[in-house]
Amino acid sequence: MTRDLPVRDIAVVAFAQTDHRRTSEELSEVEMLMPVLHRVLAQTGLKTADIGFTCSGSSDYLAGRAFSFTLALDGVGAWPPISESHVEMDGAWALYEAWTKLLTGDADTALVYSYGKSSPGPLRDVLTRQLDPYYVAPLWPDSVALAALQAQALVDAGDTDEPALAAVAARSRTDATLNSHAQLRGSVPQGEYVVRPLRTGDCPPIGDGAAAVILAAGERARELCDRPAWIRGIDHRIEAHGLGVRDLTDSPSTRLAAEKAGAFERPVDTAELHAPFTSQEVVLRKALKLDGGVRVNLSGGALAANPVMAAGLIRIGEAAARIHRGESDRALAHATSGPCLQQNLVAVLEGDPR
Amino acid sequence: MSKEPVAVIGVGQTKHVAARRDVSIAGLVREAARQALDDAELSWADIDAVVIGKAPDFFEGVMMPELYLADALGAVGKPMLRVHTAGSVGGSTALVAANLVAARVHGTVLTLAFEKQSESNAMWGLSLPIPFQQPLLAGAGGFFAPHVRAYMRRSGAPDTVGSQVAYKDRRNALKNPYAHLHEHDITLEKVQASPMLWDPIRYSETCPSSDGACAMILTDRAGAARAPRPPAWMLGGAMRSEPTLFAGKDFVSPQAGKDCAADVYRQAGIADPRRDIDAVEMYVPFSWYEPMWLENLGFAAEGEGWKLTESGVTELDGDLPVNMSGGVLSTNPIGASGMIRFAEAALQVRGQAGEHQVDRARKVLGHAYGGGSQFFSMWLVGSEPPDA
Numbered sequence: 001m002t003r004d005l006p007v008r009d010i011a012v013v014a015f016a017q018t019d020h021r022r023t024s025e026e027l028s029e030v031e032m033l034m035p036v037l038h039r040v041l042a043q044t045g046l047k048t049a050d051i052g053f054t055c056s057g058s059s060d061y062l063a064g065r066a067f068s069f070t071l072a073l074d075g076v077g078a079w080p081p082i083s084e085s086h087v088e089m090d091g092a093w094a095l096y097e098a099w100t101k102l103l104t105g106d107a108d109t110a111l112v113y114s115y116g117k118s119s120p121g122p123l124r125d126v127l128t129r130q131l132d133p134y135y136v137a138p139l140w141p142d143s144v145a146l147a148a149l150q151a152q153a154l155v156d157a158g159d160t161d162e163p164a165l166a167a168v169a170a171r172s173r174t175d176a177t178l179n180s181h182a183q184l185r186g187s188v189p190q191g192e193y194v195v196r197p198l199r200t201g202d203c204p205p206i207g208d209g210a211a212a213v214i215l216a217a218g219e220r221a222r223e224l225c226d227r228p229a230w231i232r233g234i235d236h237r238i239e240a241h242g243l244g245v246r247d248l249t250d251s252p253s254t255r256l257a258a259e260k261a262g263a264f265e266r267p268v269d270t271a272e273l274h275a276p277f278t279s280q281e282v283v284l285r286k287a288l289k290l291d292g293g294v295r296v297n298l299s300g301g302a303l304a305a306n307p308v309m310a311a312g313l314i315r316i317g318e319a320a321a322r323i324h325r326g327e328s329d330r331a332l333a334h335a336t337s338g339p340c341l342q343q344n345l346v347a348v349l350e351g352d353p354r
Numbered sequence: 355m356s357k358e359p360v361a362v363i364g365v366g367q368t369k370h371v372a373a374r375r376d377v378s379i380a381g382l383v384r385e386a387a388r389q390a391l392d393d394a395e396l397s398w399a400d401i402d403a404v405v406i407g408k409a410p411d412f413f414e415g416v417m418m419p420e421l422y423l424a425d426a427l428g429a430v431g432k433p434m435l436r437v438h439t440a441g442s443v444g445g446s447t448a449l450v451a452a453n454l455v456a457a458r459v460h461g462t463v464l465t466l467a468f469e470k471q472s473e474s475n476a477m478w479g480l481s482l483p484i485p486f487q488q489p490l491l492a493g494a495g496g497f498f499a500p501h502v503r504a505y506m507r508r509s510g511a512p513d514t515v516g517s518q519v520a521y522k523d524r525r526n527a528l529k530n531p532y533a534h535l536h537e538h539d540i541t542l543e544k545v546q547a548s549p550m551l552w553d554p555i556r557y558s559e560t561c562p563s564s565d566g567a568c569a570m571i572l573t574d575r576a577g578a579a580r581a582p583r584p585p586a587w588m589l590g591g592a593m594r595s596e597p598t599l600f601a602g603k604d605f606v607s608p609q610a611g612k613d614c615a616a617d618v619y620r621q622a623g624i625a626d627p628r629r630d631i632d633a634v635e636m637y638v639p640f641s642w643y644e645p646m647w648l649e650n651l652g653f654a655a656e657g658e659g660w661k662l663t664e665s666g667v668t669e670l671d672g673d674l675p676v677n678m679s680g681g682v683l684s685t686n687p688i689g690a691s692g693m694i695r696f697a698e699a700a701l702q703v704r705g706q707a708g709e710h711q712v713d714r715a716r717k718v719l720g721h722a723y724g725g726g727s728q729f730f731s732m733w734l735v736g737s738e739p740p741d742a
Contacts, residue, residue: 007458054595060438061417066410066479067440070725074597081610083617084595084729085446088411088418088438097435097450103457104357129417133473134378137416238424238434256431338421343434 010102011221011228012349013214014043015317015324020183020209020305023119029058029068030075033115033210037075040111040212044224048077051214052107054084055098057091057114058309061129064120072115083107090114091211091313092236092274092335092345098215099234108220115210116309123206123308130338132241144203144277146339148195150248151279155197157249160282162197166190168278169201169303176300183207183305204276209307211314229320229331229349233261236335236345243340251287254334254344258288261346263332268348270295270322270331272315276302280341284334288346294332298322312336316347323351357456359740361578361585362700364394364571370534370685373472374565379414380426383468386567387427390464394571395582398428401571402460407437407447407467408689409724412479414470427466439593441637441724443467444568444692445731449591451572452733462577468567469687476563476688495560495640497726499552501605502642506554508606511645511660513554517545519641519663520559520683526670527680529709534564534685559641559683566687568694575739586700589717589740590621591733598726605727611650614730619652622717622734627652631734632715633675633702635695637722639682644668648676651721651732670710678702678710692722696733703737 016039024032041047054076060068069086078084083106087093091114098110118126124142131137154160169190176185184205191200214224221228237253237260240246258264271294275281281296290296297303299318302311312335319331330350337343366389368374374382383406391397404427406420416422420429420436427434439446444467451465480494506513521542527533528540548558578585594614596603615627624630634651638644648659653674662668668676677683679698682691699720701707707715717736723729 059418060411066412067725069438070440070598070728073595073728074600078596079600079602081594081596081608081613083593085437085450085593086439088436089420093435097437097453100450100453100457100459103459104453106357126417129411129415130421132422133414133416133419236433237431238421238429240425240430241422242425253431337418342421342424 008103008217009230010099010215010217011230012316012320013216013221013225013228014040015213015321016040017181017211017314017317018209019181020207020307022183022205022207024117024208025119029063029115029117030071032117032208033072033113034075036210036212037113040214044214046109046214049080051109051111052083053098053101053110054082055086055094055110055112057087057089057094057313058116059088061126062116062118062308090309090311090335090337092316095213095313095316096234096236096345099231102215102217108217110215111212112215112313113210113212114310114313116307117208118206118308119208143339144198145195147277147279148198149243150340151197151277153248154279154282159249160279165202165278168281172297172300172303175298176304179299179304181305182300185300185304198277202278204302204306207305207307209305209310211310211317213313213317225324227324227326227351229323229351232348232350234347235260236343238343241342248340249283251283251341251344254284254287254341254346257344257346261348263288263346263348266330268294268330268332270319270328272299272319272333273297274302274312274315274335276306278303283341288332312345319349323349358458358574360452360455360588361573362570362735363573363578363581363585364390364396365697365701366390366393367532367568367694367697368566369532370564370566370687372562372564374470379419379470380423382470382565383423383466383567384426386569387464387466390569390571393583396571400462401428401464403433403454403463404429405435405437405447405451405463405465407443408469409440409443410479413476413688414473427464439724439729439731441688442692442722442729442731443724444690444694445696445720445722446593448570448693448696449593449731449733452588452591455572455574462571462573464569464571466567466569467690467693469689470565471563471687472565495552495555498640499555502640503554505606505642505646509657509660515645515660515663516554516559516641517542519638519644520545522669523677523681523683526678526710527684530679533680534562555640561639561682561686564685564687566685566690568690568697570697570700583706584704584737586703586735587739589734589736590618592617593731595729598728606646607650608727610728611723611730614732615651618732618734628674631717631719633678633712634719634721635679635698636676637682637692637695638677639686641683644676647721675712678707678712692731695722696720700735703735
């Protein structure tokens, strides 16, 4: 297929994240975020006032209060006033908004950040509030139960089995031993069933964390980074909300987003998938046609750290960082939102030829 | 870098009321979206992406409602973005959608903002205790009243100006079939006799709490050429933010508002807003914000905004009409209020504003703000395309 390529080259030039932890109750969101903002700016030598556009992603429901993002702006240091926006979504979508802003030529650099503190409330209960408020949410079906429905559908379809899922968990947490930011790493027992067929080990840790990325266009990107991670394509798609009308063993929205992002034009060497549950990696590998030659979630992925609202942006950041370090030439990054992979974003990143 | 020109070819809104008990949230948003599509004579299949906005999720008690609303808005299989920038969100949402077109990422985009405040209690939603921060448990009026008082003291405005704005906006609302408040027996005396809520803000000088949605269809030059009715062209658009609370903040006339307006005027080639702009849909949730924003937006010198209001310049038949639709003072589904300003500005330059149409409205400003006067979004739309 042929795609209209973006009229402007835009790259991820810097990435920073917190050490993700089960709880950070001694810190406000601003205090959790500020070191990350400082680190990502320091990587490029930019100051807040040098940034052309700022965009963030977060969710009020995690903090348990309205307008939780307004005070995060204090951490950015928005004075003199800045051009700024916010999506009530994972930071991967904030990055998408910033990417479009840079494409218009209105800005040459963008700061993207997101954060989530899951520790203030019971996350499984909180996430039920994402569901249809009239017919489904009153039943409080939680995120693990819904993921288990998907996992069982996969097992029933012969797409996976429990040992295969356990292998995904073990591989992810072994890889995470090299990731100092990860919350759960090394040898982690598969544990008891949480909701059959998912065991503790098939589920992501619940944690608090933040991440930030800097984007830059064209020559600006080369000035700020030795090996920019160029965004060759980025697209996102949503599916129906009702689980009953979806084939849970497949992810057509991921496949379509990947197609629009140009992921299938040439093979990728690295993939960072936002798959909070082991079973979801099975679905995503199929939708993205990833074979054994692709290194998947070398960071440990969401099974090693899943700070809600930042975990998707971290996938893009981890993929970009591998390109920055010369460990990848063409990487795919994926982010998800909603129950059972309802909404999916795919970005394709490339380093300059070596 | 050349940007694709952005045109508004469809506008839809619900009849705003205190409680729409006859529809779900999905039913409410679909009603506005359907109207916008009908206005543009397009179908769901013509839409490439959906950008949705609303104020805090706590107002309806649904976390990230875009997930649940994907089906109702025909978004399945499409990109869907959810914007949240406090009270300015309706405007920001339109600007994010406009950027998708301007960047040539998508040809035709549906953008929509809503609030169904009857599903919960906005005062409660705004008043949750926050660890590490000073409590602000008095709702929005308690926060803004001292800043109004500061404006009055600074400008020497007579204390009648606020009631005059409310009286004007409520009369304008009578000409707008979608407005929430239709007070047929409104008089200036009634406004002035209404109870004092947060001194100096009286009951009749505050916005209502509404259920409602507003939608627009934005498209590129090719899409505009096919539109059945005149398009409104975006001539400039910008967002600006500053911190909520800090020693250097001017709550009466925030720098972010001035900078945002200046950016829009620069893009649109506006040298003198008072002369070059024909009308304004301004975010005025408390009546005194009309004279305050007239100054902040550059329509009057500092301390002089109230004189425009007092002399009738901002009346529907005045030289610079403000809030022809009745404004936020007459209709306030919070998350949609900013987009209604943007959409009403578009209706004016398209000549589609009905009874509240201003003659020869060629360039009209849509304005929104949010948070503690810290988030601003604005666009200027015109009856002619940007290069013409």
